[in-house]
Amino acid sequence: MFTRGDRLELHPHRHHPPPEGCVVTQIVDEHILLIGLNRPAKRNGWTPRMFRELAEAYTQLDDDPNLRVGVLHAFGDHFTAGLDLPAVSEYLKKGQKLTPAGLVDAHDLGLSGYRRRTKPVIAAVKGICFTVGIELMLASDITVAADDCRFSQMEVARCILPAGGATLRMPERAGLGNAMLHLLTADEFDAAEAYRCNFVQKVVPVAELLDTALTLARRIAAQAPAAVIATRLNVLKNIELGQAAAVADFSPVQSRLASSEDAAEGVRSFVEKRPARFTGR
Known part of the structure; x- marks a missing residue:
């Protein structure tokens, strides 16, 4: 595990990569x-x-x-x-x-x-x-x-x-x-x-x-994983299928996210004035 202060060491291969990479x-x-x-x-x-x-x-x-x-x-x-x-x-x-x-x-x-x-x-x-x-x-x-x-x-x-x-x-x-x-x-x-x-x-x-x-x-x-995925997919849906298709997802996706443990943690962290600790649940 690496933390922010660690120097990251990359390990490209135990020896050398194969000829085909x-x-x-x-x-x-x-x-x-x-x-x-x-x-x-x-x-x-x-x-x-x-x-x-x-x-x-x-x-x-x-x-x-x-x-x-x-x-x-x-x-x-x-x-x-x-x-x-x-x-x-x-x-x-x-x-x-x-x-x-x-x-x-x-x-x-x-x-x-x-x-x-x-x-x-x-x-x-x-x-x-x-x-x-x-x-x-x-x-x-x-x-x-x-x-x-x-x-x-x-x-x-x-x-x-x-x-x-x-x-x-x-x-x-x-x-x-x-x-x-x-x-x-x-x-x-x-x-x-x-x-x-x-x-x-x-x-x-x-x-x-x-x-x-x-x-x-x-x-x-550090953000809520489910919200990151949902936001990314909504942006892509707008680009690929248009605004109406993206807007149609607002209510059901928002409802699903709001019912999660991470949403409750988001509220707690706001009230307690601390960074949220999201688990992906």
């Missing part, structure tokens, strides 16, 4: 799941194994009742250079999924046969963050970017459709013109431009990246 999970502060991309020798280029293990990590986050928030990060100097095309090209040609059915879809696209994520994820990106890296950070709830980031949604330069959510979330965050600027030119842009386009929410020095993400994660983990 892996995804390493680590629980900190009881309620936070660190999810680390671990193929630094190849700039964390994505392989089928990494996609499978990422989905398994997101499923672990959702299924473990003690976990409240995930932090997606990367080992090495770069978040990811994108797909390892030789490793995944056959999947793309055949239209095969890189993630086994039944798991949580890390891109959170609502695909048939896959689960939607309910708990929040913070992405901490640094160095090169290309293609699938951008799509994964856009699928997260909050993104913290290091000031050394280099972004590119370069699929059109490889005759590939950016099918991990960029065509949906870039225009949603940045507007049509800004989305087309980066989707159609395959240009490279920096953290300041990503911030301007609302692709990232904070830009910090690379040395402060993981600490900043963990500070946010700790703040979220």
Whole structure:
């Protein structure tokens, strides 16, 4: 267990990651799941194994009742250079999924046969963050970017459709013109431009990246877990299905939350003028 004053030590692998890379999970502060991309020798280029293990990590986050928030990060100097095309090209040609059915879809696209994520994820990106890296950070709830980031949604330069959510979330965050600027030119842009386009929410020095993400994660983990999930899902329902669908959930969800032990604790903490101690019940 780590507390706020502890220096976090990451454990990427007992020895070295396998050639095809892996995804390493680590629980900190009881309620936070660190999810680390671990193929630094190849700039964390994505392989089928990494996609499978990422989905398994997101499923672990959702299924473990003690976990409240995930932090997606990367080992090495770069978040990811994108797909390892030789490793995944056959999947793309055949239209095969890189993630086994039944798991949580890390891109959170609502695909048939896959689960939607309910708990929040913070992405901490640094160095090169290309293609699938951008799509994964856009699928997260909050993104913290290091000031050394280099972004590119370069699929059109490889005759590939950016099918991990960029065509949906870039225009949603940045507007049509800004989305087309980066989707159609395959240009490279920096953290300041990503911030301007609302692709990232904070830009910090690379040395402060993981600490900043963990500070946010700790703040979220201190809130009532059921209310965090309900709030997140209501925002997404509004974006995906419209205002009326989101408003229709207000009364039944509020009633369910108000009947919980955590709601009673929220009232007690208010009366007693102290921080609430939520249990998730």
